[in-house]
Amino acid sequence: MKKKDKKKKRKKRSWIHRIPMDYNLFFAIIFLIIFGIIMIYSASYYNASKVYNKAGYSFALQQARAAVIGIVGMLIISMIDYHLWEKISFLGFPISIVLILLLKTPLGIKSHEAVRWIGIGPLSFQVAEPVKLFMILFLAAFIKKYPVRYSSNILRVILMAAMISGLIFVISDNMSTAIIIMGISVLLIFISHPNMKYFVIAAGSIFGLIAIVVIAIELFADGSVGGFRVGRILAWLHPTAPEYASGIALQASQALYAIGSGGFWGRGLGQSLIKFKMPEPHNDFILAIIAEELGAFGVLLLFFLFLYLLYRLYYIAQNAVDLYGRLIVAGVFCQIAIQVILNVAVVISVIPTTGVTLPFISYGGASICFLLAEFGFVFSVDKYSRDQEIKRRARRKIERQWE
Numbered sequence: 001m002k003k004k005d006k007k008k009k010r011k012k013r014s015w016i017h018r019i020p021m022d023y024n025l026f027f028a029i030i031f032l033i034i035f036g037i038i039m040i041y042s043a044s045y046y047n048a049s050k051v052y053n054k055a056g057y058s059f060a061l062q063q064a065r066a067a068v069i070g071i072v073g074m075l076i077i078s079m080i081d082y083h084l085w086e087k088i089s090f091l092g093f094p095i096s097i098v099l100i101l102l103l104k105t106p107l108g109i110k111s112h113e114a115v116r117w118i119g120i121g122p123l124s125f126q127v128a129e130p131v132k133l134f135m136i137l138f139l140a141a142f143i144k145k146y147p148v149r150y151s152s153n154i155l156r157v158i159l160m161a162a163m164i165s166g167l168i169f170v171i172s173d174n175m176s177t178a179i180i181i182m183g184i185s186v187l188l189i190f191i192s193h194p195n196m197k198y199f200v201i202a203a204g205s206i207f208g209l210i211a212i213v214v215i216a217i218e219l220f221a222d223g224s225v226g227g228f229r230v231g232r233i234l235a236w237l238h239p240t241a242p243e244y245a246s247g248i249a250l251q252a253s254q255a256l257y258a259i260g261s262g263g264f265w266g267r268g269l270g271q272s273l274i275k276f277k278m279p280e281p282h283n284d285f286i287l288a289i290i291a292e293e294l295g296a297f298g299v300l301l302l303f304f305l306f307l308y309l310l311y312r313l314y315y316i317a318q319n320a321v322d323l324y325g326r327l328i329v330a331g332v333f334c335q336i337a338i339q340v341i342l343n344v345a346v347v348i349s350v351i352p353t354t355g356v357t358l359p360f361i362s363y364g365g366a367s368i369c370f371l372l373a374e375f376g377f378v379f380s381v382d383k384y385s386r387d388q389e390i391k392r393r394a395r396r397k398i399e400r401q402w403e
Contacts, residue, residue: 019383019386019387019390020383021078021379021382021383022312022316022379022382024312025309025312025313025316025375025378025379025382026379028305028308028309028312029309029360029372029375031305032305032306032309032359032360032361033067033071033360033368035302035305035360035361036063036360036361036362036368037060037063037064037067038060038269039282039286039289039290039293039361040059040060040063040282040286040361040362040363041056041057041059041060042269042270042272042275042289042293043272043275043281043282043286043289044056044058044059044060044281044282044363045057045060046275046276047275047279047280047281047282059282059363062363062365063363063364063365063368065365066364066365066366066368066369067368067372069369070368070369070370070371070372070373071372073369073372073373073376074372074373074375074376074379075376076376077373077376077377077379077380078375078376078377078379078380078383079380079383080380081380081384082324082325082328082377082380082381082384083324083384085137085377086141086144086324087141089137089138089140089141090138090141090142091134091138092133092134092135092136092137092138092141093134093135093138093142093160093164095134096130096131096134096135096138096164097163097164097167099118099127099130099131099134100127100131100164100167100168100171100172101167101171102118102127103115103116103118103127103171103172104171107119107120109124114172114173114174115171115172115173116128116172116173116174124366125365125366125369126364126366126367127168127172128168128172128174128177129364129366129367129369129370129371130366130370131164131168131177131181132177132180132181132184132335132370132374133370133373133374135161135164135181135184135185136184136328136331136332136335136374137328137331137377139157139161139184139185139188139327139331140188140323140324140327140328140331141324142156142157142160143157143188143189143192143323143327144322144323144324144327147192147193148189148192148193149193154189154193157185157188157189158185158186158189160185161181161182161184161185161186162182164181165177165178165179165181165182166178168181174355175354175355176342176354176355176356179338179342179354180335180338180339180342180356183334183338184331184334184335184338187330187334188327188330188331188334191326191327191330192323192327251278251279251284251285251353252346252347252349252353254274254277254278254285254288255274255278255285255287255288255347255348255349256288256348256349257274258272258274258278258288258289258291258292259288259291259292259347259348261273261274261292262291262292262293262294262295262296263295263296264295264296264297265294265295265297266291266292266293266294266295266297266298267292267293267295268293269293269294270293271293272289272292272293273292274288274289274292275289282362282363283357283362283363283364284343284346284347284353284355284356284357284358284362285346285347286358286361286362286363287299287302287343287344287347287358287361288347290302290361302361306336306340306359309336310333310336310337313329313330313332313333313336313378314333316329316378316381316382316385317329317330317333319382319385319386319389320381320385321384321385321388325381325384325385326381328377328378328381329377329378329381329382332374332375332377332378335359335374336359339356339357339358339359340358340359342354342356343356343357343358343362359371
């Protein structure tokens with residue numbers, strides 16, 4: 001009888017969520033997507049028509065199409081119990097390695113002097129986007145199975161994240177994604193086993209090393225050696241120098257002019273002047289166009305949306321019923337937070353240009369699709385947690401009735 005009962009329970013278990021999603025988070029995402037499409041159109045219509053010989057709305061239309069595909073994928077993933085992916089998540093590490101190595105094959109596409117895209121027929125995507133998703137899922141599953149309260153497991157997580165970061169940096173010359181992946185892994189370790197002493201030492205060492213590198217470049221480099229990264233640092237340190245002002249430092253300096261000219265209320269939507277001088281203003285430096293057209297008010301509104309998005313992610317992570325779900329949501333939280341901080345720091349010239357996009361706002365079809373897929377997992381975690389809470393309350397109610 002017991003075996004039959006167990007079989008019946010297994011049959012009854014469903015991997016499909018029927019509970020409603022967190023509409024607060026959902027509409028925050030939709031608002032960010034709509035805001036991003038409007039600003040992409042405003043920032044890109046001149047370049048689309050004059051530089052790329054396309055319709056002025058072409059970039060905004062492509063972003064809207066990608067967003068629709070991403071939203072559909074997000075809704076589908078949100079309906080599937082995330083525990084179904086737990087064992088498959090361990091494949092995230094080898095799949096990430098394979099995707100990065102494919103850049104060295106004929107599938108790799110060179111653009112902007114770097115091979116970061118893979119093309120399969122009419123489709124192309126930047127490898128960094130799926131790698132971030134796969135690594136979040138992998139790290140969540142790995143840390144759950146191998147607790148990081150043991151120093152050997154911490155070392156294993158760091159080494160595997162460093163391997164992926166190193167590969168993506170060396171093969172695709174993508175430092176920003178390498179930083180994001182390492183940042184996510186370190187923060188997930190901290191969330192799972194917070195020990196402030198070690199993290200303060202690690203953070204101090206990293207910032208000290210960065211300071212030494214910048215000082216060394218300032219004192220000894222002349223821009224003729226070290227590649228374009230040394231040039232970017234020198235351009236950041238000397239943005240008005242003749243050799244940088246019209247080249248490497250152009251976007252950063254124009255971004256500062258745009259922010260300064262926007263004031264509090266801005267020039268008005270579509271009235272930016274800097275976008276005519278800035279190459280590809282709809283990508284990494286779109287925040288500068290927002291500041292010029294919508295002013296500090298528009299930027300503050302955007303930051304409020306991001307803060308609310310992060311708050312909802314924090315809330316869902318806190319209420320997750322298991323470590324795997326908590327770490328998935330925490331990984332998405334870390335990625336959004338790191339990208340927003342790095343993008344803002346680049347636009348206001350606090351750090352050198354790194355090529356980090358602003359989530360949901362900067363142009364990029366693959367970026368928004370995989371980002372929405374990540375939020376599909378977030379919604380799945382939230383649905384399962386709320387479903388378990390409803391069942392727990394129902395059991396309590398029944399128990400009280402029998403008392």
